[in-house]
Amino acid sequence: MDLGVTRRLESRVVLVTGGTSGIGRAVAERVVAEGGRVAIGARNEEAGRAAAAELDAVFVPTHVTDEAQVARLVAVTVAELGRLDGAFNNAGDVAAGGPLEQLDADVWRADIEQNLTSAFYCLKAQIPAMGRGGSIVNNASIAGVRGIPGMASYTAAKHGVVGLTRSAALQCADGGPRVNAIVTGNVDTPLYRRLLDAPADRPREELDAPNPSKRVAGPEEVAAFVAFLLSDEAAFITGAALPIDGGFTAG
DSSP, X not given: XXXXXXXXXXXXXXXXXXXXXXXXXXXXXXXXXXXXXXXXXXXXHHHHHHHHHHHTOEEEEOOTTOHHHHHHHHHHHHHHHSOOOEEEEOOOOOOOOSOGGGOOHHHHHHHHIIIIIHXXXXXXXXXXXXXXXXXXXEEOOGGGTSOOTTOHHHHHHHHHHHHHHHHHHHHXXXXXXXXXXEEEOSBOOHHHHHHHTOOXXXXXXXXXXXXXXOSOBOHHXXXXXXXXXXXXXXXXXXXXXXXXXXXXXXX
């Protein structure tokens, strides 16, 4: 699939959390392909160092649920690469699913921490490091705009990400970075395969895709959209929750 790689991110510095696999890795690769430099924050040090070597990127071991580590990630990015022009806040996970009335409070807190509080920490550190022309993209998923049965805490967290995005965008509209969220649907990532209990070697075409397009997206398709939002081509887009979901949220 030709996704029209350009040089619209030439010389820009972009921070990607969860940048060692799935959508995050695809975005890191796309930024480099479009002429930018990348800093990666992730928990897995082995995978992070391997990605940094392959992409000539900066890697900072980071648990996004730790405010001090997120602040260090931003500081190291600026120190090593000179500035911060964009960020893709992608790191997150699903703690557990099941009926709401059986949801353990620790699971609730884990989902909120790793999916919503982490985005707050990222925005808090990134906004002061960027000025006008910067761009922040948060990964909200379709759970940010639709109810997902059996995933109450994850859905609540992702709805929170959309609200946080809009609030930050309004605050920053006059002189700060643009802030948007992407609403991702069925994407072939390790997390999606884990939720489906699908082995890594199962062809993408065989994965369950409950959307009108009847297919699962590739991470590279999401990455192309994120690259657009990070670029000046999206200069008038801020405060939006933009679906890339094969039509799932249209129904």
